[in-house]
Amino acid sequence: MRWWLISSLCITTALLSGCDDTITLSKICSDTPGFCEDLNKDSHCKEERASVIFSRYREYKAPTDENKYTLLKDFEQYNECVSLAAQIEHIKLKEKTTSRVEGHLTSLKEMTRIYQDTINTEHPGLLYYHWSRRNNRMALNKLLNMQDQEHVKSNSEIQLFLATFYAKIDDDKTIDILYRVLELNKAGETPDPEVFASLVSIFYKQQKYKHAYTFARVAQLSGSENIDILPVEHKLSASGKDLGALDTLAAKTWEEISNGEFLSPRNF
Structure with a gap:
């Protein structure tokens, strides 16, 4: 998490605390040391720890499902970082390795607590995590039953979660959802690179090479570097297709996405 986002969290927590002073990291650790002392104490994973x-x-001040969801995601990211850091053993400073292990164990304990606290949740994000991390089929069924509700349809994160589920069973449904994610993209924002990678993969599998090439180029324009465009480029070149026209379409598509103006071609 970037520091500008941490600053916004400071403002939010200040409002939650009911006081005018901005809540800082040092003040939280001073007033409620239990939130800090069981995490790693060295400089590794500094942003994730914060x-x-x-x-x-925030969860302490307002234990809502939304705050629990945010905390769960933050602990998962912190745990990924501190677990790797814990494998780096300090020869002279063993206590650093020990504190990283402690941070890892704290993450596991706290994530388990949140899962237990939210076992009956109706929060779509928590439902997805209960299914994807804990293999809770009842949570998945709940999420699927609410997929047509407006608060789910208008949440790009949840739409992407649904796409990961449907990708295993229904390519066309997955495409519809991924297009929806792009429709929800706000001006100035960049969609998750996985959206483009998934579209390219599905279209290539369906032998819709022009579609695959277009979104591979869109991915490149977005700054993504994890898509290999050469296979689909070779397919099109071998059949004499005009890549220039597709490049123009890709540029137009990316402009619409980055301006928050993309509309699914499925609707026309």
């Missing part, structure tokens, strides 16, 4: 501390404070 995010966890702010989110712990």
Whole structure:
């Protein structure tokens, strides 16, 4: 998490605390040391650690499902970081390795607590995590039953979660959802690179090479570097297709997405 986002969390937590002073990391750790002392104490995972501390404070002040969801995601990111850091053993400073292990164990304990606290949740994000991380089929069924509700249809994160589920069973449904994610993209924002990668993969599998090439080029224009465009480019070149026209279409499509003006071609 970037520091500008942490600053916004400071403002939010200040409002939650009911006081005028901005809540800082040091103040949280001073007033509620339990939110900080069981995490790693060295400089590794600094941003992830700060995010966890702010989110712990927010959940403490307002234990809503939304705040629990944010804390769960922050702990998962922190755990990924600190688990790797824990494997780096300090020869002279064993306590650093020990504190990283402690941070890892704290993450596991706290994530388990949140899962237990939210076992009956109706929060779509938590439902997805209960299914994808804990293999809770009842949570998945709940999420699927609410997929047509407006608060789910208008949430790009949840739409992407649904796409990961449907990608295993229904390509066309997955495409519809991924287009919806792009429709929800706000001006100035960049969609998750996985959206473009999934579209390219599905279209290539369906032998819709012009579609695959177009979104591979859109991905490149977005700054994504994880898509290999050469296979689909070779397919089109071998059949004499005009790549220039597709490049123009890709540029137009990316402009619409980045301006928050993309509309699914499925609707026409």
